[in-house]
Amino acid sequence: MRIIFMGTPGFAVPVLEALAQAGHDIVASYSQPPRPGGRRGRQLVASPVQQAAEALGIPVFTPVSLRGEEEQARFAAHDADVAVVAAYGLILPRPILAAPRLGCLNVHGSLLPRWRGAAPIQRAILAGDAVTGVGIMQMEAGLDTGPVKLEDSTPIGRKTTGELTDELAAMGARLMVRVLEDPDRYPARTQPEEGVTYAAKIDKAETRIDFTRSAVEVERQVRAFNPAPGAWFEVAGERVKLLAAEPVEAEGAPGEVLDDALTIACGEGALRAVSVQRAGRGVSSADELLRGFAIPAGTRL
Template sequence: MRVIFMGTPDFSVPALQAIAAVHDVVAIYSQPPRPAGRGQAERPGPVHQAALALGLPVFHPKSLKSAEAQAEFAAHQADVAVVVAYGLILPKAILDAPKHGCVNIHASLLPRWRGAAPIHRAIMAGDAETGVCIMQMEAGLDTGPVLLRERLAIGAGDTTGDLHDRLSDLGAKMIVQALGALGSWVPEVQPEEGVTYAHKIDKAEARVDWSLPAEQVDRLIRGLSPFPGAWCMAGAERLKLLRSGLAEGAGEPGQVLPGAGLRIACGLGAVEIVMAQREGKKPAQTADLLRGFALPARLD
């Protein structure tokens, strides 16, 4: 089939590569290059870079609302457009242009966690499972009928980074399966019950409140890892917390508990910090982090 692929971040790359191995990808739509690094030189995003490696044409309009952008999109005469974390709202003219419309790879079990941050929110809420839905897109936010879904368990130590990679690979496998039988799937209309929204992560959420129960603190740390990263203050230094688990122990919230490792008392129970990052340094396992680092008696 003639496929338009629309995506920007790392999450989208495996799907692009899987589709390009089977179908004729006639155009890539991705966000424009952004300033990055110390020199702030413009750098293409991951999908853009992958498209260049595959020798595929890349388009990055700032908007798809103009008649010119919509005419250019329609001129590709695509059978379908595949959308994976693209970053722009698709007007109806875009949704309707391909023969089979636009399908989306969404990293949740819809209708749970519609929206921008479904992986983060699933971990932060303590969900036991997540998954991928291949959805026929319509004008609403992730409201379209589901063509294909698969479930994936969330492990006790999983971070958003861990799930991101597994869900990305699962989505790549599923989209090839979905495209192979496009037109023959019986769409599953999303129920009205069970709708939740995965709102974009606000940086204000990232500071750890040690007065919360340990389960909630642990989920926050894992859910915000690696980005934006839950954090606390260790004296005058900001410490980013990247991996954690539940631990035995009790004390005043924020108290560094005695013994091996790095255990912190919470409002109820305690968490053990498995990996963290000091300011200006690389992420490190706790044993390496603590070498030469004088921790205060309490983290704030």
């Protein structure tokens, strides 16, 4: 098929690479424009999808918006059979949705209609969902409201967002390749009206740890924001990211450090820190942190 690929972060790269390996003709790749990055944010850095597409020799387009008639005409001129979308990050106007012969198919990281929206993987972990998955959805004008052609699921367990993202990206790539082998074999199924939830974009305020919550809830927060942006607490005027922690049976005032192993009391139960990161430094174990940065028992975080 003649495919337009639309994606931006690392989640989308396995899908792009799988389509190329399957022998499809990827006539264009769309991604969000390069953003400031590198050392001190002084240089523009292309998205993971742009970098992967350029490595594959695929023409890359990075419009700020797809609402203009000129941009829409350029999109239609690719004469694509289908557009494959994976975490692109821009709204697709109706003329874009209608341009390819088979429309636009989206790789969405949840079991729809649960967690429509921008941050389905993080929201599933934060909510304590037991299972999540990927759906191949026929896109329409609504926010992730389109019918689903094919889906698969996986248990969440103690996975972090990083681990789950990698797993779901690979799963989505496999599913999309299957659908495009024979689209008629996978008729679109209308989403049920019950069970709709929305995965709002993560706000920075959500990343600060509130130790008045239960240890179970805080541990979910830690996994949901690993590897980025990282759940954090403040001690001695410095932010410390908590990247991995284990719930333990212990009691104390919420936020109180209970021992010399960085066990922290929560509203219910406690958490023992496993992996941490000080501002401007690399990831370390809690033991390594404490050897050079004292956080004695009785400290309140």
